[in-house]
Amino acid sequence: MNVTKVTAFAPASVANVAIGFDILGFSVNALGDRVTLRRAPGGKVQVRAIRGVVEDLPLEAEKNTAGRALQALIESRKLPFGFEMEIDKGIPLASGLGGSAASAVAAVVAANALLEEPMTRIEMLVAAMEGEAVASGSRHADNISPSLFGGLVLTVGIDQPRVKQIPVPEHIHAVIVHPHLQVSTKQARAILSRTVNLSDFVWQTANLAGFISGCYTGDLDLIKASLEDVVIEKQRQALIPGFPEVRAAALARGALGCSISGAGPTLFALCLETDAPAVRAAMVSEFASRDIKTDHWIVPAQSGGAHVVSCE
Amino acid sequence: MNVTKVTAFAPASVANVAIGFDILGFSVNALGDRVTLRRAPGGKVQVRAIRGVVEDLPLEAEKNTAGRALQALIESRKLPFGFEMEIDKGIPLASGLGGSAASAVAAVVAANALLEEPMTRIEMLVAAMEGEAVASGSRHADNISPSLFGGLVLTVGIDQPRVKQIPVPEHIHAVIVHPHLQVSTKQARAILSRTVNLSDFVWQTANLAGFISGCYTGDLDLIKASLEDVVIEKQRQALIPGFPEVRAAALARGALGCSISGAGPTLFALCLETDAPAVRAAMVSEFASRDIKTDHWIVPAQSGGAHVVSCE
Numbered sequence: 001m002n003v004t005k006v007t008a009f010a011p012a013s014v015a016n017v018a019i020g021f022d023i024l025g026f027s028v029n030a031l032g033d034r035v036t037l038r039r040a041p042g043g044k045v046q047v048r049a050i051r052g053v054v055e056d057l058p059l060e061a062e063k064n065t066a067g068r069a070l071q072a073l074i075e076s077r078k079l080p081f082g083f084e085m086e087i088d089k090g091i092p093l094a095s096g097l098g099g100s101a102a103s104a105v106a107a108v109v110a111a112n113a114l115l116e117e118p119m120t121r122i123e124m125l126v127a128a129m130e131g132e133a134v135a136s137g138s139r140h141a142d143n144i145s146p147s148l149f150g151g152l153v154l155t156v157g158i159d160q161p162r163v164k165q166i167p168v169p170e171h172i173h174a175v176i177v178h179p180h181l182q183v184s185t186k187q188a189r190a191i192l193s194r195t196v197n198l199s200d201f202v203w204q205t206a207n208l209a210g211f212i213s214g215c216y217t218g219d220l221d222l223i224k225a226s227l228e229d230v231v232i233e234k235q236r237q238a239l240i241p242g243f244p245e246v247r248a249a250a251l252a253r254g255a256l257g258c259s260i261s262g263a264g265p266t267l268f269a270l271c272l273e274t275d276a277p278a279v280r281a282a283m284v285s286e287f288a289s290r291d292i293k294t295d296h297w298i299v300p301a302q303s304g305g306a307h308v309v310s311c312e
Numbered sequence: 313m314n315v316t317k318v319t320a321f322a323p324a325s326v327a328n329v330a331i332g333f334d335i336l337g338f339s340v341n342a343l344g345d346r347v348t349l350r351r352a353p354g355g356k357v358q359v360r361a362i363r364g365v366v367e368d369l370p371l372e373a374e375k376n377t378a379g380r381a382l383q384a385l386i387e388s389r390k391l392p393f394g395f396e397m398e399i400d401k402g403i404p405l406a407s408g409l410g411g412s413a414a415s416a417v418a419a420v421v422a423a424n425a426l427l428e429e430p431m432t433r434i435e436m437l438v439a440a441m442e443g444e445a446v447a448s449g450s451r452h453a454d455n456i457s458p459s460l461f462g463g464l465v466l467t468v469g470i471d472q473p474r475v476k477q478i479p480v481p482e483h484i485h486a487v488i489v490h491p492h493l494q495v496s497t498k499q500a501r502a503i504l505s506r507t508v509n510l511s512d513f514v515w516q517t518a519n520l521a522g523f524i525s526g527c528y529t530g531d532l533d534l535i536k537a538s539l540e541d542v543v544i545e546k547q548r549q550a551l552i553p554g555f556p557e558v559r560a561a562a563l564a565r566g567a568l569g570c571s572i573s574g575a576g577p578t579l580f581a582l583c584l585e586t587d588a589p590a591v592r593a594a595m596v597s598e599f600a601s602r603d604i605k606t607d608h609w610i611v612p613a614q615s616g617g618a619h620v621v622s623c624e
Contacts (some may be wrong), residue, residue: 156522164525195507201516201543206335208517209524211469216528222328222474233511276453294406 003311006113007036010106010306012091013098013176014268015142018229019208020261024154025098025146025262026168027301028176032098032147034088035066035106039114040230042130043069044082044183053090054099056247062134065100066107069131071113073119076127092295094182096262098143104131105147110308125146136185145261150305152215169218175250175269176261176279177209177309178295179287183239188263196231204231220256220272226268227257235240240265242290256282270301271288315623318425322418322618324403325563326486326580327411327454329464330541330571331520335460336466336575337410338480340488341615344459345411346400347378347418351426356394357382366411373397374446377412378419381443384424385431388439393425394452404607406494408574410455414618415527416443417459419617435461437473446495455574461601462617464527480613481530487592490607491599496615497550500575503551507563508543532568532584539569540580545618552577554602561594607608 011029016022033052040046045061061067070083085107087111091099108124108131119127125141125148133139142154154164166246170191198203210226213219237243240260250258258279260267271279275300323341328334345364352358357373373379397419403411420440424431431439437453437460445451453467457475466476475492475560508516522538525531549555562570562581570581570591582590588610599606 020517023359023521154518154521154525156518156534156538162522162537163530164522164529164534166525192510194510196510196513198504198506201508201513202334204469204513205332205517205520206466208521209335209466210474210476212521212524213466213478213528216525217476219476222468222476223476224482225472226468257520277395281589 004112005312006308007310008106008113008306008308009034009140009199010057010102010147011303013143013146014176015098015262016232016260018227018233018257019204019211020142020154021232022140022142024150025142026169026174026301027146027150027303028042028055028097028174028297028299029254030297031090031097031103031237033090034107034309035103035110036086036199037107037110037114038080041283043074045074045082046082047087048084049086050089051087053091054089054093055255056272059233066103066132066136068134069104069107069128070111071229073108073131077115078191092178094184095176095178096183096260096264096266098147098227098262100135101128101132101143102147105144105306107131109308112309113308121148122163123162125163126262146305148306151302155184166215168215169220170302171273172256172270173276174301174302175271175276175283175301176266176297176299177280177283177287178266179240180293181240181265183264185263188236188239190218192235200225200230202227212236224256229259233259236264237258242294243285246283246286248280249286253278253282255279315425316379317348317350317624318325318422318620319346319622320418320422321445322414322421322459323615324414325455325458326488326546327410327574330539330545330569331355331516332426332466333544334452334454335468336464337454338464338486339458339462339617340409340486340609340611341476342609342611343402343409343540345402345414346416346419346621348398348427349419349422350396352396353393353500354394355386355391357386358394359399360396361398362401363399365403366401366405371607377443377447378415380446381416381440382423383561384442385420385439389427389556399453404490406496407490408495408534408572408576408578409490409531412442412447413455414459415438416440417456419443420475421460421522421620425620425623428588429457433460434473441463443546449501460618461534463614478524478527480527482614483585484568484582484613485585485588486611486613487583487595488578488609489592489595489599490578491552492605493552493577494605495576497575500548502552504547512542516541543572547577548572553604554598555556555604558595558598561598562591565594566593
């Protein structure tokens with residue numbers, strides 16, 4: 001085993017995807033985090049540096065999603081060594097683009113390349129979920145799974161997670177618009193009612209099942225009819241000034257659906273590739289009319305997951 | 313147009329399928345209802361006879377699911393004629409096997425053969441849903457759609473329903489066990505809480521998405537892990553003596569899942585064809601140990617929908 005230093009990249013991700021709260025997400029590899037690891041003596045994790053678009057993250061391993069994920073890995077594998085870590089953040093803090101998940105995933109993928117016996121992908125998922133729990137207060141995989149596996153990913157179960165990559169019709173693209181507002185995941189979760197009306201439950205489950213069936217069968221009419229969140233969005237939209245108008249503008253330009261990415265404030269719209277530029281322009285313009293600056297990307301709805309980018 | 317008398321058959325169905333409350337169901341064509349129609353003068357529906365395993369149903373068309381479905385059709389199509397109807401019930405009353413839906417579907421399918429311009433399947437669905445509302449108190453399609461279309465069917469939306477037939481792996485069969493108890497749909501709906509805990513909501517949606525993905529990809533492990541109702545079953549099982557033991561017996565014999573068919577008291581288990589006889593025997597035996605008699609069937613999980621059986 002000659003590898004002593006590994007860098008891995010893990011993409012951003014859009015969690016929830018309107019109809020799959022806490023269970024569904026898709027990767028967005030236009031941006032992501034990089035983690036560089038070296039083996040270190042003793043079963044500890046030392047965070048040497050955090051650079052990039054976010055710098056004020058905790059350097060204590062326990063409080064850092066990547067650090068905690070590595071500690072979980074050291075514990076579960078009973079590793080006789082630890083890690084020195086540098087994190088290069090490409091995903092803005094509290095943007096709703098899965099930055100904490102991406103750091104945890106990149107750390108686990110890099111660590112995997114330093115192990116004598118590589119992990120299964122589910123093992124990596126479980127370790128990364130432990131890291132994510134530091135940021136969001138509970139274990140869930142709706143950002144972790146797409147960042148790790150790539151594409152649109154469903155996760156069923158927490159203790160014994162099962163993962164399914166769901167095919168998305170190729171000509172569907174995602175417009176991602178990040179308004180320069182900050183929403184913390186904990187705040188966005190705290191705002192949610194602890195119960196769902198039975199009628200909303202039925203409606204949302206119909207939409208979820210319709211969206212997934214539409215993806216498997218390439219049924220754009222069904223995808224468009226189903227891609228509507230009737231449970232979470234109405235509770236969280238108050239955190240995003242102009243949300244109803246931005247969403248309406250996206251739909252008016254032909255988007256199949258438009259909702260909040262994860263806990264927000266980033267929004268996403270799914271649309272045909274040919275409609276994507278007009279959808280993006282309409283969304284950006286609505287935010288601009290409220291003096292809210294944005295970053296924005298157009299990406300295929302299906303992109304790759306985390307991977308090692310260099311080994312020494 | 314020379315057809316003057318038409319008989320149509322519509323199969324029984326298992327609604328909800330554990331994880332698709334009010335949106336999912338599969339047809340069970342081992343039993344079903346037959347409706348015979350003749351054109352009659354004036355835009356009225358006259359119920360001439362109700363025969364078979366159920367006889368004490370209302371003869372007033374307005375109160376009869378098949379009669380109401382035909383009235384809805386007469387109104388929407390502005391038909392200049394009405395129908396004389398005879399109903400042969402093959403589905404026991406209040407069994408949870410979609411008897412009221414099957415009568416409505418058979419009536420609409422028979423009526424279709426007497427029209428100058430045939431209906432689309434969605435038009436038939438909408439008319440039959442109007443009939444079903446008489447029995448259950450609200451419009452929903454989880455029995456109507458599978459009885460009409462056949463197979464495992466998802467319905468998204470009520471006012472503009474969209475229907476998707478979901479493929480089930482061929483070697484999956486359904487064990488259907490009808491204990492001789494009566495549960496009214498209205499009673500079974502009244503028992504339900506009007507809200508769902510957010511954590512149960514997430515769990516159930518994960519299971520729904522997992523089950524559907526498992527069906528599209530033939531993933532038996534995922535189907536088995538996902539086919540569990542964490543929302544409705546725990547509220548309704550009190551209506552069915554011995555439910556937990558019957559379910560446990562089915563799972564112990566290898567069933568992929570076992571839950572309540574529609575509003576109950578019929579139970580269904582999905583299992584591999586080779587396991588079906590043992591699963592059935594275990595379920596029947598558990599009921600028998602409580603002095604509860606049963607009828608029972610083993611059927612492919614995928615079977616045909618409603619159809620015309622004779623024309624004169």
